[in-house]
Amino acid sequence: MELPELAALQHGDETAWDAAFDWLWPTAFAIAQLKLQPFLPEDIEDVAIEALEELVEKVRSVKAVEELKPLAASIAHHRAVSRLRERFAQKRGAGQVESLDKARDGDCPAPEPAAAESALAGLDEAELAGLLAELGADLKPELRGILEDFFVCGLSYEQIAAKRSVAVGTVGVYLKRGLEALRKAGQRQPKLLKELEAFLR
Amino acid sequence: MKPMNDQRFFDLAMKAIAHQASDAERAELDGLLAGNPALRSELGRLQAEAALAKEALSLVEASTAPAGKLPAYARDRLQTKVWESLGRPVEAGGKPDRSLAWGWRWWLGLAAAATAVIVGLVVFFAPASQVVVQVAVLDLAGTTRGASDADEALLRQTWQGAELRTFAAGDPLGPWLKTWPRNRGGTVVKVLYDRAAGEVQVTGQQAGRMFAKTFTVGAGLAASLKQVEEYLAAETRAKSDPDRRTNR
Secondary structure (H helix, E strand, O other): OOOOOHHHHHOOOHHHHHHHHHHHHHHHHHHHHHHHOOOOHHHHHHHHHHHHHHHHHHHHHOOOHHHHHHHHHHHHHHHHHHHHHHHHHHHHHOOOOOOOOOOOOOOOOOOOHHHHOOHHHHOOHHHHHHHHHHHHHHOOHHHHHHHHHHHHOOOOHHHHHHHHOOOHHHHHHHHHHHHHHHHHHHHOOHHHHHHHHHHHO | OOHHHHHHHHHHHHHHHOOOOOHHHHHHHHHHHOOOHHHHHHHHHHHHHHHHHHHHHHHHHHHOOOOOOOOHHHHHHHHHHHHHHHOOOOOOOOOOOOHHHHHHHHHHHHHHOOOEEEEEEEEEEOOOOEEEEEEEEEEOOOOOHHHHHHHHHHHHHHOOOOOOEEEOOOOOOHHHHHOOOOOOOOEEEEEEEEOOOOEEEEEEEEOOEEEEEEEEOOOOHHHHHHHHHHHHHHHHHHHHOHHHHHOO
16 A cells, blocks of 8 residues: 655645545554453444544654554554543442453453553653554564464463474574563663563562 | 573563463472572563563554554544644645634634534536535524525525525534535635634635635625625636736
């Protein structure tokens, strides 16, 4: 897909924005769905739209059109987390704390009940967008696949080895490389390091 | 720690963090940690990084979602946001488009006051080409029925054959403002009378260029509409006179 021109977007060109919305919608929707599907599925579409609305407001601060996708992801994440926090706070206030262990569709298990407690929420939108862009660009597909199998889907070393047709020992090597890459990316995000330090206390 | 042991510790730590360690592996990890504060610290760091990796990778994975169709209503809402936030492109001559200021005032006004909008569409023929004109009246102040009727009559008289419609309070003007009628090779014009502001805003598109002008309603709406007609006639002629396009 050909990306729209940033200058046209910054000048409010309707056609360019139509193309941008088609390009960015799957990302904003998927991020909102990731966070909200188990708890607030009815809010997914609204949060995705709100994220793109906020993106429109920020487009003049962007320097390259490629920055828009991670920025959309970042905004959608923060808005979804805020929505969860608001809703859970309301329920706590009303004494209606329901189980958060609802099942999640797809191959991976449900997210943890603490879905509204996000280490990444400590980053501002630009910082999170930068981190996601770095991870998306730096991690080779095979490495990223193994990391997702382990950290996101919860597969064991043996299951990943079978799925990816690699030696069990190789899985650990990949995981170690992946965390090192994440650590390097984090070193370029001072706030992320602070979040990690806070977690360690 | 030697590299080999380093990898072994890492694997044991990962399995323990993911609750996948066997009893034997758990015991082996405990043995490594015993009396080794540096390794305990490293385990804590790995726990934090694993939590972060889980969340960040979920986002990276989701952000590469390949498909999904933007709902039509969402596109309208988003284009309205573009209109409100960014306005229209600056014209070729570098003159800022006033439509942004209009847009904000309208939207704020729509939220605060009853709004009556009369919209019409009429086609007339100018010497150079067919021109499609869309007309709207915005009345944020809630004009009395008699005055509204008089405005409507003037608009009908100016652009005869217009089909007039009234919108309820809160109806968004954004889609009307940004949606231009099709007129292959011709000119399209929007005329909006803001009664509260005492202004008539005219915007148009002709052969890929845009033109816009605001008229103050000083000597009455009829006089202003006469000026609008003259302005549109001049702009329509500009299509066959390229020099005029850059002399606005």
